[in-house]
Amino acid sequence: MIDVVIIGAGPAGTAAAFDLLSQGFSVLLLDKYGFPRKKACAGGITPKARALFKYDISSIIQRECSSIKIWPNLGRAFLIQDEKPLCYMTQRWELDLFSLEMVQKKAGQFQVVKKIVSIEEKKNHLEIRTSDQLIKSRYLIGADGANSVVRRLTHPVCRVRRYPALEADIRVDCPELFPMEFDFSMPGKGYYWVFPKKNHLNIGIYSTTGQPALKQGQLVEYAQKRFGTDRLQAIKGYSIGVGGYSYCPGQGRVLLSGDAAGFGESLLGEGIYFALKSGQAAAQAIISSCDTGIFPGIAYAKEIKKIRTDLWLYHFSAKCLYSFPRVSLKLLSHPFFHGRFAKGYADGKTMAQILFCR
Ligand SMILES: Cc1cc2nc3c(=O)[nH]c(=O)nc-3n(C[C@H](O)[C@H](O)[C@H](O)COP(=O)(O)OP(=O)(O)OC[C@H]3O[C@@H](n4cnc5c(N)ncnc54)[C@H](O)[C@@H]3O)c2cc1C
Structure with missing residues (x-):
């Protein structure tokens, strides 16, 4: 029996796999595509996201951007800048291939699956039926993106926008x-x-x-x-997938991470940071569950508390920005505000840390 099956080999899945493998767990990653594959994503990595990678991704960074030009809906464009980079440019197919190779170097297994047919929770393990095999595992992480099949099969009441x-x-x-x-x-x-x-x-x-x-x-x-x-x-x-500030992990052996749990932020649609963070949190929850015997869902709920708060702040900021774009962008055009955001972003701070000067 495999310790942990992870469905989806995007940033959430590979981040979880890497941490579990580092702690000696056996891991099987399943994806519906062989890699490299094209994934719709602009590949912008914020400093806080880059800081989460447990391996050096500098070889696949194509550019460092330390200024961002903002075009408001009315009025003149303005620049947000810092001495340090505000965003790193990668190509998503390359980032995902690189991360999968890191997982495979740690002896993580990878398989392409056509279809996940069912997921059944037994007393001490899970049975995952795919179109061509039955896989038994102790835990499952659903990291299969915004249209998650794992969410549909195991978390029917979890609503993700x-x-x-x-x-x-x-x-x-x-x-x-x-x-x-x-x-x-x-x-x-x-x-x-x-x-x-x-x-x-x-x-x-x-x-x-x-x-x-x-x-x-x-x-x-x-x-x-x-x-x-x-x-x-x-x-x-x-x-x-957004709206994950309301995600509550269940009592079972299945955890959702990344877009599958709605952990994209709704302001600008940044998702890689939250996918990495929640993938690592899911891995940590499984590790502590094995150490302490508490349900992984309970450990996971603790791990993702800060992520959920941050996502709620992004949700609130998105409401302000898109309901009152003229006023919000006028405020942002003032150096006092955008200087603070630029510094916070460049320093790898979360929204809560930027807004509350933590
Ligand atoms: C056009 C676009 C641009 C974006 N630009 C950025 C950006 O610049 N920066 C940023 O931070 N975020 C960006 N995002 C958001 C970001 O792409 C996602 O939030 C992030 O990829 C989520 O990671 P994840 O690991 O949760 O899921 P995903 O990256 O979606 O990975 C899910 C994986 O699961 C696999 N999968 C799906 N269904 C199944 C199944 N049934 N069985 C097996 N495998 C399955 C998929 O093939 C995929 O490999 C963008 C999104 C879009 C759509």
Whole structure:
């Protein structure tokens, strides 16, 4: 019997696997795709996210951005900057492949599965039936993203909202001359982004309503208006799971982490930090459950308390920003406010630490 099966080999799954393997647990990671695979994500890593990696990811960082250009819905653009980087640019397929290789180096097993058919909790173990095998494990971590099958099968009352985002790459001359940008001029509640990578720009749209659904045409129009091109490559959309401030782990042997638990933040849609943090928290909960005999869900609830508070603060900030964009962005354009945010972000602080000067 395997100690821990983890479904989903994104940041949440690999972070959990790495910590469990480091403590001598046997781990089987399942994913519906073989790696490398394309995952819809702009690959922006904030300093607080980078600090969570237990291995050095510098070889896959393509750029460090220490300034961000903000376009408000009305008025002139302004720059948020710090001496230290505010965001690190990676390519998501490369980050996930790199993390999976780190897990495999620690003797973590990886398998591609077509379908998770059922998950049954027995007295002392779990039975996970996939389309072609029956796997027995002591614990299960559901890290299978916003549309989680593990959540559907094991946490029927857990409600996760899904906010859509759409991204694409465009080729430009000298991408290194372009700043990182958030553009709030889009109609509706959301923004466009421009993330400069090594050989291209990654552009995208994030919406906090999902209504009406994001259309490729919107992104093409934006690329045309801003960069004079409609030649978008690798357009891909997916949802970000949000609302995890209300997630309560159950009493059983299954824990949800990352987007599967709604641990994306709703302000800007940052999810990698929370996926790593909650994946590590799930691993820690299982480790302490084995040491103390308490339910992993109880240990996990303690571990994710700060994550949930932080997510609630992002949710509140998103409500303010997208309900009153003119006032909020006017305030943010003042150096007193954006200087504080820039410093907090660059220092790797959480929202609670930035707002309450912790
Ligand atoms: C367009 C877009 C841009 C984004 N940009 C950023 C950004 O720049 N920075 C940032 O911090 N966040 C960003 N996010 C959010 C971020 O991508 C997610 O929050 C993050 O990937 C969540 O990590 P996770 O490990 O929980 O899930 P995921 O990364 O979604 O990984 C889930 C894994 O589970 C696998 N899986 C799914 N279903 C099954 C199944 N049934 N069986 C087996 N395996 C399954 C998937 O193949 C995948 O590998 C973006 C999201 C989108 C959609």
